[in-house]
Amino acid sequence: MEIVFSMMKIYLLVVVVMTMTYMLRHYYFTLNRLFGVQRLYYHDIIDSKMPMVSVLVPMHNEEKVAENVLERLLCVDYPADKLEIIPVNDFSQDATGAILTEYAVRFSWIRPLHRYEGVRGKPAALNAAMEKAIGDIVIVFDADYLPPRSIVKDLAVCFHDPEVGAAMGRVVPVNAHKNILTRILDLERSGGYQVDQQARYNLSLIPQYGGTVGGFRRQVVLDSGGFRPKVLAEDTELTYRLLIQGWKVVYANRAECYEEVPETWMARARQVQRWSRGHNVVMFYYFFSVWRSPYLSWPEKVDGVLLLLVYFMPVLQLMGMLDSLGLFFGGEMQLFSGAGFFFFGSVYGALGTFAPFYQVGVSCLIDGSRQRLFFLPFLIFTFYFYLWYISCGFFQAIGDMLTSRQAAWEKTERFREGKARE
């Protein structure tokens, strides 16, 4: 029994060390974003020879938002002869198909793709659309996004750099004012993009291609087999695939695009569980490949692994809680176990599972926000919530790996009513 308790204590120590590592990593990112030299994106390049761009918008039952995104895309300031818009009607049962057809009749450069055969889901939809697309560069938006006028140019310009394989813009919630959840998600997004992504870009680490408000080279992705339909986090998978092949992923903090974040906890739970499931499958695929890649520097490898483990941390913590409970009832409630629970339970949890409080605070300071900072303490509410749903996603990912089953793509619920806010 002594050995078991020793093992449990060692495990707790591992969790504490891992938690502290992430905490220091985020602190370093925060300082870098606040005071460091900001790595420039390619905004200042003005070129008349822009690449041919295909904008893909996967849609599954998106009648609430389809018109909004198409209207916005019609207003972008990219040369019309270099742009095609391919909304993908992916097995929609509502009026999405009719909306797309109507727009295709009115605007020749909108070329919808209607899919009712094969595998449903975003990766499969993107694969089908890439076959149809003619652009050298593919830019993807989710259907709930509201792209501003300059976004396509902002994202496409970086592909003049032959090393760049994918680019990512900043996501800003448009419905942050709705309720406490949307306000919390607004804070999370702010910390995640304004500080986290930009700092990783500054430090030449691994900015992540996020699957929407981002672009990539079509031929590179097609040559490497397209997106894997079984992987729910096709964005993370593409990031790692490109990186280990020697391509660079860049981040455009100024290329802001507006999205609708989930307005109910259930919708958020499903979303985060899906992300966790997909992300952890990618972790299983790429954990060792990252170490072996000759194209990545050591800081990139370390950051790449830490990024892969992001959705594994809550699982470690949940296990740590059970471990702590075992030690408690086993009569080992000493300072060690108490301190262990104290550290990983609070430092990472109360400070936010995805972004610690100082990171979110600094991001809002840079953004020039004021009132929304009062919601910072409410990040605590997400601790147990994420702990549970991310852990569920992790165990589903293990099931996916063991059984090679096809994960069903669960679409995030939309809440928009009428026209989007200007």
Add this chain to the structure above:
Amino acid sequence: MQFWQGCKYLAGKIEEKQERSASVIASRGLRLSGRGGEVQFLKEQIRYHRAMRILPRRGYLPFLEFVCLALPVCLGSFYFYIPLSEFLCAAALFVLEPLCEVGELYLLEDLFIWGREPLRYVGANGEFPNSSFLSANLLGCFFVLLVFYWIKKAKPLFIFFSFMAAVHLTACLVFLLLPGTFPYDVSDYSYLYVCQQIGTWAAVAVLMGMAVVPLPGAWYGKAVVIVAVYGYSLLFGILRYILFLYILVKLSLLYMPILFFSLGPLVDFFYMVGIYSIYITHVSKKIAGDYLLWK
């Protein structure tokens, strides 16, 4: 005609803004002539975009502020752990002694830092639960878990309470199936609480120090924040100690696991982040119009 009127209006506005900028620059003792002055002047006209703007580095000042403001509070918590623990015990005994029988509560001491005087804490034996009390608690836990499962709401508070119900259910089962094996009494819990509380006091000072020293603002504002957090933590730690001891002594030892796992450090960090949010909102408001601050 209207066009020219519009142009004149715009020109007037620009001139007005330039004059206002010039007066701001002059009030700060900056030169308008020369390259530096021009740059400052232009900064007034063209604000840095939020995507790229940063704050000027303050050299070793943040580090100095951390060493002078946060570190002494942290180290002080460990250095003065004896008076701190004595104060905690005195407050607990002052409140609880009138509510308890004579001799039910007593002072104990145990090792905290090797080679130094022992730590003080309040000792008591506590009440073991009887079977009817256990059954009621067990049913309560089942009820909470079933209701939350049935409701199927992914609300964070539901999940938090489900976690707590699961912990309490485990405690009930241990007391029911393995009576007599529960390895602690109130004194053990009290000792752990005091140790953990001293650690919490030290940690909140360090964490708050790390969070506020990089921000712009005077050192005394940051000192106030650190002291406020520490003071609140001190007060809250004492109140929680009294409440926990009362529950364990007067109600049952059965509640020890749930108290240990639910109302612990997470709550401390909730108010810590709350105070930080007030401070950073103040900083954000203060620097909102200060365009010369950003780089």
